[in-house]
Amino acid sequence: xHPSPLKMTSFLLFLVFDFVRGVYIPDVALVQFYxxxxxxxxxxxxxxxxxxxxxxxxxxxxxxxxxxxVLIYDRNVTTCDGINQKAAFWATxxxxxxxxxxxxxxxxxxxxxxxxxxxxxxARSFNKPMLATxxxxxxxxxxxxxxxxxxxxxxxxxxxxSMFIFRLLNHFNYNTVGILxxxxxxxxxxxxxxxxxxxxxxxxxxxxxxxxFYVNATDENNVKHYLEEIRxxxxxVIIIAHGDRIRSIMLAASDKQMTGGDYVYFTVELFPSARxxxxxxxxxxxxxxxxxxxxxxxxxLFKISLRSPDATPEYRNVTDEIKMLSKTRFNYTYAPxxxxxxxxxAYYYALAVYAQVLNxxxxxxxxxxxxxxxxxxxxxRTFTILGHDITINDNCDRExxxxxxxMDAETGMFMPVLEYPAKRxxxxxxxxxxxxxxxxIVWYKRDSPPPNEPKCGYRGVxxxxxxxxxxxxxxQLVAAVVNLFEVIRGMMA
Ligand SMILES: *[C@@H]1O[C@H](CO)[C@@H](O)[C@H](O)[C@H]1NC(C)=O
Ligand SMILES: *[C@@H]1O[C@H](CO)[C@@H](O)[C@H](O)[C@H]1NC(C)=O
Ligand SMILES: *[C@@H]1O[C@H](CO)[C@@H](O)[C@H](O)[C@H]1NC(C)=O
Ligand SMILES: *[C@@H]1O[C@H](CO)[C@@H](O)[C@H](O)[C@H]1NC(C)=O
Ligand SMILES: *[C@@H]1O[C@H](CO)[C@@H](O)[C@H](O)[C@H]1NC(C)=O
Numbered sequence: 484x485h486p487s488p489l490k491m492t493s494f495l496l497f498l499v500f501d502f503v504r505g506v507y508i509p510d511v512a513l514v515q516f517y518x519x520x521x522x523x524x525x526x527x528x529x530x531x532x533x534x535x536x537x538x539x540x541x542x543x544x545x546x547x548x549x550x551x552x553v554l555i556y557d558r559n560v561t562t563c564d565g566i567n568q569k570a571a572f573w574a575t576x577x578x579x580x581x582x583x584x585x586x587x588x589x590x591x592x593x594x595x596x597x598x599x600x601x602x603x604x605x606a607r608s609f610n611k612p613m614l615a616t617x618x619x620x621x622x623x624x625x626x627x628x629x630x631x632x633x634x635x636x637x638x639x640x641x642x643x644x645s646m647f648i649f650r651l652l653n654h655f656n657y658n659t660v661g662i663l664x665x666x667x668x669x670x671x672x673x674x675x676x677x678x679x680x681x682x683x684x685x686x687x688x689x690x691x692x693x694x695x696f697y698v699n700a701t702d703e704n705n706v707k708h709y710l711e712e713i714r715x716x717x718x719x720v721i722i723i724a725h726g727d728r729i730r731s732i733m734l735a736a737s738d739k740q741m742t743g744g745d746y747v748y749f750t751v752e753l754f755p756s757a758r759x760x761x762x763x764x765x766x767x768x769x770x771x772x773x774x775x776x777x778x779x780x781x782x783x784l785f786k787i788s789l790r791s792p793d794a795t796p797e798y799r800n801v802t803d804e805i806k807m808l809s810k811t812r813f814n815y816t817y818a819p820x821x822x823x824x825x826x827x828x829a830y831y832y833a834l835a836v837y838a839q840v841l842n843x844x845x846x847x848x849x850x851x852x853x854x855x856x857x858x859x860x861x862x863x864r865t866f867t868i869l870g871h872d873i874t875i876n877d878n879c880d881r882e883x884x885x886x887x888x889x890m891d892a893e894t895g896m897f898m899p900v901l902e903y904p905a906k907r908x909x910x911x912x913x914x915x916x917x918x919x920x921x922x923x924i925v926w927y928k929r930d931s932p933p934p935n936e937p938k939c940g941y942r943g944v945x946x947x948x949x950x951x952x953x954x955x956x957x958x959q960l961v962a963a964v965v966n967l968f969e970v971i972r973g974m975m976a
Pocket of ligand 2 (some may be wrong): 557
């Protein structure tokens with residue numbers, strides 16, 4: 484059998500580059516932009532140790548890639564507002580004045596959506612890959628025709644949350660929701676876009692009937708007012724709010740008799756972090772003597788989170804070392820039980836994937852300086868890193884794994900009940916890690932999900948549901964009107 488001409492050519496190319504590779508070891512700069520401090524999950528104190536460990540773990544590539552780290556930050560710039568104006572300036576300065584000898588380079592953007600967008604635009608004009616670990620502030624960030632060199636490793640991308648919520652609600656036969664968006668509290672740069680995205684996607688992409696209400700969640704009367712509005716249009720409520728606000732919202736629902744099993748509530752806590760998202764808890768030491776009410780109300784509440792990574796031995800080792808580096812080199816000591824957060828961990832995955840793809844690019848004799856090609860090479864692939872599947876979709880976005888949690892009635896603790904692994908793209912029941920038994924969802928006062936719409940409608944006034952007496956009167960009235968009409972017509976004829 485003769486090899487086809489095409490195969491022959493690539494084989495020859497291989498030989499040529501195999502030879503060349505002996506001398507060609509590209510310099511590779513990992514250009515990282517950070518917020519100083521610890522104000523965000525990807526600020527320097529969290530993300531830089533992850534990158535440092537990731538770089539150590541690139542040792543197997545040392546005969547193929549000469550890797551250097553470039554950290555760009557300013558001690559005065561600690562917030563996204565601060566870096567949004569600086570990032571593009573820093574990147575331009577680095578690219579034109581500081582990058583020595585035109586190395587192969589990748590930009591690792593700060594976890595700030597607006598800075599990431601401006602860097603992505605520059606990365607496009609320089610044709611350098613940009614590896615992001617943040618959600619965008621608008622949908623253009625996902626538009627890879629606009630940002631062809633961008634690969635997003637963020638564990639959470641807004642459209643993926645909407646997709647998960649859709650699958651979840653669809654699984655329970657729901658298609659009508661009321662959405663409560665807290666717009667008076669912390670972390671609005673997360674919650675407001677999240678709210679708009681869930682609302683728009685459910686309505687426009689998934690054809691749900693969705694109503695959205697902006698609420699001041701610290702104002703009890705305001706919450707009750709909007710709960711009443713929702714009562715008239717839905718039985719499924721999505722609450723997008725800071726974790727510290729959830730208890731009081733559920734108590735307001737309880738006061739409104741909306742926690743008796745006819746309503747279902749979903750809220751989002753990307754990962755457990757009192758520091759960034761507050762805590763979704765019913766128990767507050769009973770200061771207001773309402774812990775018991777809150778606990779009952781929480782039986783109608785579900786929590787949506789990023790699936791926490793399986794604690795593979797590789798993962799545990801790496802995160803232990805990251806915590807050590809944090810302490811010794813970056814002056815941050817992890818509290819006992821505190822995990823490396825998933826947005827910071829995203830840097831590790833991004834770096835591992837970048838090195839693998841770059842090495843492959845060079846092996847194939849392609850141009851390692853072509854950023855659009857580098858990010859294209861990542862698409863539609865699942866990489867196994869630290870024993871985890873990191874799935875990059877055909878839009879060069881990492882697909883998120885999600886988990887649904889429910890409060891265990893016995894222990895009062897939230898436990899996973901459903902999982903959505905991106906690799907398999909199906910909802911699967913959660914299992915107890917020790918006994919491997921399936922964790923069943925428990926519906927408060929029912930054995931199945933409450934209906935999307937009650938038999939008598941949201942307001943309880945569907946004619947079919949009128950008591951017989953009333954219905955009889957109603958029919959009589961209709962008959963009378965028809966008769967009258969007939970009489971009038973007779974008179975006019
Ligand atoms: C590796 O890259 C650095 C920075 O560009 C450069 O100073 C150094 O000489 C390079 N080392 C080798 C072995 O090429
Ligand atoms: C940082 O802020 C301090 C005080 O606000 C100021 O004195 C200093 O010049 C600033 N440094 C830079 C590099 O902007
Ligand atoms: C959207 O939903 C409405 C009401 O549930 C239904 O009548 C309509 O056919 C749906 N449209 C599409 C495009 O599926
Ligand atoms: C929200 O309500 C609280 C309590 O009524 C009030 O103090 C606060 O000013 C309100 N916030 C906004 C942004 O309206
Ligand atoms: C990098 O690519 C070379 C081929 O050019 C291959 O031999 C080597 O195993 C790769 N290194 C890693 C760590 O995958």
